[in-house]
Amino acid sequence: MNISIWLTRTRRDGGNFVKKIICNNPTFCSYYQSPNSSTSLVHSHLSSSIMRSKDCGFVGKGNFRFLYSSSSFNSSYVVSVGGRRYKATKAGEQLLFEDDNGNNTFEESKGEEFPGGKIFFTSEMNFLPGSSEKRVQCYRVLDENGYHVSSTTMEHVSKEVGLKVYSGMVSLQTMDKYFYEAQRQGRLSFYLTSFGEEAVSLASAAALTSHDLILSQYREPGILLWRGFTVQEFADQCFGNNAGHGKGRQMPVHYGSKNLNFMTISSPLATQLPQAVGVAYSLKMEKKDACVVAYFGDGTTSEGDFHAAMNFAAVMDAPVVFICRNNGWAISTPVTDQFRSDGIVVKGPAYGIQSIRVDGNDALAIYSAVRKARKMAIDEQRPILIEAMTYRVGHHSTSDDSTKYRSIDEIEYWKTMHSPITRLRKWIERKGWWGEKDESELHSDLNNQVKTAIEKAEKALKPQLKYLFRDVYEDLPTNLIEQEKLLRETVERHPQDFPIDVPL
C-alpha cells in the first residue's frame, strides 16, 4: 500500500506551501502501525524531510506529532505540525488540508490530472534525496544470542518447524562441507556453498507451502532440502550420473525438481526473475492458492532482467515474492561497487512494490516476514520484495579465492558473530527443544548420510549416450538423428577417445 501524506499550509506572507511526504511502504511507517493515538513521530523519512524545510518553520523534532483518527488504513491521518493541524490522505485521493481554523485553503485547481493520476504543484524546487540519511532498518526477531528482541512481532513457530529448520540448516552445512571437500580432491568438477546464508533458504522455505513455485539462483539449495530433495539426489546431480535430474548435462549445483515445484537453475543471472512473474501470472489466472518465490543475489539486481521483473510484477499485480540475498559480495565486487542506493529494499517502492528488509541470519525473522509476504502476495494479488541482509562466508565458488579481495578478519567476524545456525540453536535450546545429545546425533547421522551419498553417486554410471541428443527438442529432428549415427560410428572407430563411464 502506497501512502502519500500531503502537508500544506498557508505562509504568513500569503503564499501556498505544499510539502509532499511519500511513504511507500507501511513497514517503514511505524507511526500507523502503533495503536497509540498520539505516538510521537519516529519515522526517519518523514522527520528528515520536514526538518529540512526550514523555510517554513518546521525546525525541531519536538514540533510535530502524528495523531490517529482511526486505526484503519483507509481513514485519513491527522498531522500536527508546530501546533497546526493537517489532514493527510491516501495517494490519489483528493488533497485534504485543514489550517488552524479548519478551512481548506489549498484549491484543487492547483493540481492536475496527468495521465496516471493527479499531481499537485509546488512552488518549492525540491529534489528528492538520492537516499535517506538513515538506512532502512532491518526486521529481526532474535538477537545474536538467540534472545527475542523486545516487543517484536512474529509468527508462531512450532517445535516441529523450529527443529526442522534447524536440522535443515545443519544438513546444508554438512553437505556443503563434504561436497566442497570432494571438489578439492578433484572428484567433483565444481561446487558452490551456502555457508553463512543457510537461514535464508531454509526459513523461507518453511514459511511456504509445497504448492508455491520456486525460481532460484544457485545459493538456495536449502529450499530443496526442506521440500524433501534427498542428499543422494543432490549428490547425483553434482556427479552428473544417470540418476541425476538433469541427465548429467549441467554443471553441479544446477538442481531442479518438477515434483518439488522447483524450476531448474540456470547460470545466467537474473533470467529467472521475469520468468517468475510469468509463472505468477499463471497462478493468478488460475486463481491458485499459491505464489511464486524468486531468489537472487545483490549483484544480480544490477541486471536489466531484475528491473524488468520488478516492473512487470507490479504492473501485472502478480503474486510473486522476490527474495534478495544481500550477502555483500558478487564474486569480488562489493556492494559499494554495485549500487549507491540503500541496498535493494528501497528499489521496491520505486516500482510500486511493498518491501521489507530482514535480518537474513535470523531464521525466525525470515520465517515471519516470508509468511506475511506470502499471505499478502496471495490475498492481495501483488508482488512483495524482501531484502535479507546476510554475508557470504564461503568463497564465491570452488573457482574463487576470496582472500584475494577481502580480509580474513571480515570473514571470521561474520562466521563467528553472525552464524545463523548458532543463533537458532541457542533459541531452540532455550526452549528446551534441543540438547547436546540431539546435536551430536544429528551430526553423526548427517556425516554418514552425506559420505554414503557421495560414494554412491561417484560410483554410478553416467547417463547413456543417447541423452546427449534428447530434450534439445521434444522430438529428435533429422539433423540430430544423423549426428547421433555418425557419432556412434566414431565411437566405434576410436573408443579410446571417449569416457568409459558413459554407457553407449
Add this chain to the structure above:
Amino acid sequence: MATNLKRFKEFGSIFINHTNLLRRFSSSSAVLSSVDAQLQPPTTGTGKSINLYTAINQALQIALDSDPRSYIFGEDVGFGGVFRCTTGLAEQFGKHRVFNTPLCEQGIVGFGIGLAAMGNRAIAEIQFADYIFPAFDQIVNEAAKFRYRSGNEFNCGGLTIRAPYGAVGHGGHYHSQSPEAFFCHVPGIKVVIPRSPKQAKGLLLSSIREPNPVVFFEPKWLYRLAVEEVPEGDYTLPLSEAEVIREGSDITLVGWGAQLSIMEQACIDAEKDGISCELIDLKTLIPWDKETVEASVRKTGRLLISHEAPVTGGFGAEISASIVERCFLRLEAPVARVCGLDTPFPLVFEPFYMPTKNKILDAIKDTVNY
C-alpha cells in the same frame, strides 16, 4: 574414476588451478610459431615464455600505458578478473581507468560505446562469452551501426569487447559456448580470435587501436595451458589477415582459436599416413581473408573447416559457401566441416560433443579419398 576427473587432470582448469598436461595443446607445435617468418611479430625486447592470460595482461598494460585515454572495465575487473587478465592494472593505473562495473552486460557495452564515441579507447570485459547475450542489442544494433547511421558523424571505433570463449572440459552449458557466428552476421563489427599467447598480445593491441569496434574472443582453455615466447614490448599483428601455420599440398584446414591445436595434431597424424595438410589460422572472422584461403584451396583442391560451435549456422558454413563459389571447379571433394554438435553444450558428454582430433583425422582421410 569419473570422466570429469580424467579431463581435469589432463586439461587443467580455469576454475581450479591445475596446469599440467597438454593433450590439447603442445607447446612445441607450429600452431604457436608461424611458419612464415614475415608474419613474425617484430621482437622488441627479449621474449619470455608466458601463458596466454599473461600475454593478454601485457597487452592491456601497454594499451593503458601508451594511451592515457584508454579504460578497462567489467565485472570483477578491479581485483584482476576471474581469469586474472587484469591483474595489477588497477594498482598501476588507478581505479578511474581500471574498474569494476555493476553486474550488467548491456550496461558494460552501452557504457563502452558512449566512452568510445567521445574518442576514448574503451576496453570492456564480458566475464564469459556465454554472458554476452544481455549485451547483444548494444553490440548488434548500436556498436555495429553507430558509424553508418550517423553518416560517419559519430563512431565507437575505440570499443573493444573481450570475452573468454569455448570449452574448458567441465563448463557445461554456460561456461563453454563459442558464440562467434552470431557476431559474424553483423556488418560493422570485427571479430577476432587468437590461437596463442604471442598472437593474443599482438592481435589484442591491434583490436584496441583499430578504428572499428571489435569483439575479441579469448580461448579460455588456453589461458594457462598455452605457453610460448612473447616479445615484451609493444607490437601489433594485422587484422583480417589469415596465416598459413603449416604448409601442405593435399588438403586445406581452416580454423581459429583453441581448435587449431587439435587440428594441428590431426595434421601431424595425417602426415604419418602420407597426407600433406595445410593449416590456416583465420584470426579475424569478419571481415575475413578469403584470398589466403582461396589460394590454399586452389593449391590443394580440398577444404576442411573445424570449430567448436554447433555445425548448423556456424561460421564454417560461410567459409564453405564462399570457397565453393570461388573454387567450384578446382574442388576435388565436398567441403568437410568437423564441428560441435547441434545440441546445447553438455557437461558429461563434452568429449562426444567436441570436434576431436580423430573426428578431424577421419574427415581428412574421407575427403582425400573421396
